[in-house]
Amino acid sequence: MLSTLLLRASRSPRVRQAVVGFPVTRRVVDRFVAGESVEAAIRTVRELAADGLYATLDHLGEDTHDATQATAIRNAYVELLTVLSRNGLTGCAEVSVKLSALGQGLPEIGEKLALENARAICEAAEAVGTTVTLDMEDHTTVDSTLRILRELRQDHPWVGAVLQSMLLRTPQDCRDLAHSGSRVRLVKGAYAEPAEVAHTHKPDVDAAYRRCAEILMAGGGYPMIASHDPRMIEVAGWAAHAAGRVRGQYEFQMLYGIRTDEQRRLAGSGERVRVYVPFGTDWYGYFMRRLAERPANVTFFLRALIGR
Numbered sequence: 001m002l003s004t005l006l007l008r009a010s011r012s013p014r015v016r017q018a019v020v021g022f023p024v025t026r027r028v029v030d031r032f033v034a035g036e037s038v039e040a041a042i043r044t045v046r047e048l049a050a051d052g053l054y055a056t057l058d059h060l061g062e063d064t065h066d067a068t069q070a071t072a073i074r075n076a077y078v079e080l081l082t083v084l085s086r087n088g089l090t091g092c093a094e095v096s097v098k099l100s101a102l103g104q105g106l107p108e109i110g111e112k113l114a115l116e117n118a119r120a121i122c123e124a125a126e127a128v129g130t131t132v133t134l135d136m137e138d139h140t141t142v143d144s145t146l147r148i149l150r151e152l153r154q155d156h157p158w159v160g161a162v163l164q165s166m167l168l169r170t171p172q173d174c175r176d177l178a179h180s181g182s183r184v185r186l187v188k189g190a191y192a193e194p195a196e197v198a199h200t201h202k203p204d205v206d207a208a209y210r211r212c213a214e215i216l217m218a219g220g221g222y223p224m225i226a227s228h229d230p231r232m233i234e235v236a237g238w239a240a241h242a243a244g245r246v247r248g249q250y251e252f253q254m255l256y257g258i259r260t261d262e263q264r265r266l267a268g269s270g271e272r273v274r275v276y277v278p279f280g281t282d283w284y285g286y287f288m289r290r291l292a293e294r295p296a297n298v299t300f301f302l303r304a305l306i307g308r
């Protein structure tokens, strides 16, 4: 219930204004966001690399409804890739991109515009020797995102996809994408979805996650197990073993600021671990989804607001 309210609020301009306006919000946001500038993001990638962790960088922004803004976000990614290369970090960092930030939601031209912008980012990534993963947003965007993925993969077969176990369609999408060379990040799903298309009970989302992890591990692609849930990590490890995979033929992924000790423990045990590092000024939607995932985060936020 609370989580649904927070996810609705994540798309409300009025709540956005109020939350962003609280001076203390920034302190809480810092727990989940690596900073506002490219320099802050680069610093974080270096710190992670020093601990044996890989990174995927998210230049925060979503739901762009203006082509000029979509182009600006594309340019920001291209510039980010140049800076990563200049700093010698493309071996340990890639980028994650939300197609809605690249204009996917614009009426009529959205899909074409997002494809063109994503293509420019993929070309820039290929030029510096790294990869791009397309984040997955709410269920209304999945078909369009997978169409764009297919187009991009014609020239850049390494482009990564994200699939959400909460969606009823996802086991089939996993089967379709579990082929050689296909990078797939499996997540539970962070959006409020209706029962017609999604599991609405957590145990069902978790059971579907296990099934999907098994499908991806048994297939020929490169599974990226993105979860902080110890049970999902354990099951994925077993599934990798059962499929005869060795470390490096799959990876674990977690979000910046969440279960950081576990990120380091897994990396220390020899697993490949990548941290999703969001940065930038447009953090509102991302931050609200993190609050929605865990009631304790809301308490933490409220405590900061009332100054305790």
Ligand code: FDA
Binding pocket: 134, 135, 136, 137, 162, 164, 187, 188, 189, 190, 191, 226, 227, 228, 229, 230, 232, 253, 254, 255, 258, 259, 275, 276, 289, 290, 291, 293, 294, 297
């Ligand atoms: P679950 O929510 O069951 O959490 C398990 C445990 O992890 C909790 O008990 C807690 O200890 C810890 N935890 C989880 N979330 C926390 C939080 N916010 N704060 C503090 N602790 C927390 N979703 C999506 O729809 N599209 C996408 O493209 C992506 N991309 C993505 C990339 C990566 C690398 C990750 C790790 C996740 C995503 N997600 C996502 C988010 C994902 O769908 C999901 O909402 C979160 O990962 C939370 O689910 P868990 O699998 O961690 O399990």
